Amino acid sequence: MQDAETRLLIVDDDEMFCHVLSRALGRRGYEVLVANDAEQAIALARRHRPELATLDLKLEHSSGLKLLPELLEVVPSCRVVVLTGYSSIATAVEAIKLGAVNYLCKPADADEILTALEREQGDPDAEVADNPPSINRIAWEHIQKVLQEHDGNISATARALGMHRRTLQRKLQKRPVRR
Known part of the structure; x- marks a missing residue:
């Protein structure tokens, strides 16, 4: 308590x-x-x-x-x-x-x-995944990185990724892809 x-x-x-x-x-x-x-x-x-x-x-x-x-x-x-x-x-x-x-x-x-x-420190015994992330997960993370680089601006992110803004919005509305 x-x-x-x-x-x-x-x-x-x-x-x-x-x-x-x-x-x-x-x-x-x-x-x-x-x-x-x-x-x-x-x-x-x-x-x-x-x-x-x-x-x-x-x-x-x-x-x-x-x-x-x-x-x-x-x-x-x-x-x-x-x-x-x-x-x-x-x-x-x-x-x-x-x-x-x-x-x-x-x-x-x-x-x-x-x-x-x-927690004050990291856990060196944390599990490390045996399998690499899926292509869809890598794409999701790349979109998140580019979105962050553009301060959350959907239009600027879509331009940087070379996709239509609505397509990007649809992708962002979905849950993150599992590893």
Whole structure:
């Protein structure tokens, strides 16, 4: 059980996910704050100075990667885990470079999130996949990398990839390809 003084900020535009996660973390003794967008997250961070935070990578009108440096500027000591249903190597690397302590793929439960927030070092015993990623997975990750390079701009990314904007939008609406 955690000290009731420990504040944990959940930033996610999925209200049901926020509700379920906040209840689970509240039962574990955390003081939970919930923000559904970037502005609300920064306002709560300024007011309450959370020690821990979960940050969704893909917010409705923003990106968790854009919000991450702003959040850490307001609360530099905050330990942030980036959560996403749209994982890629490129976004994981960027999240860590920008100051996140960990990066998790959804669905992740409260215990997995708390473990990720508490870990101080990498795990040298982590499993290494025997088989390489599929061509579709490599394509998905390349699209994510190019999208990140163009600050989330769909039109610029489509031009850079040599594809129609609507085709790219359809590809981005799909779940990430499994390895």
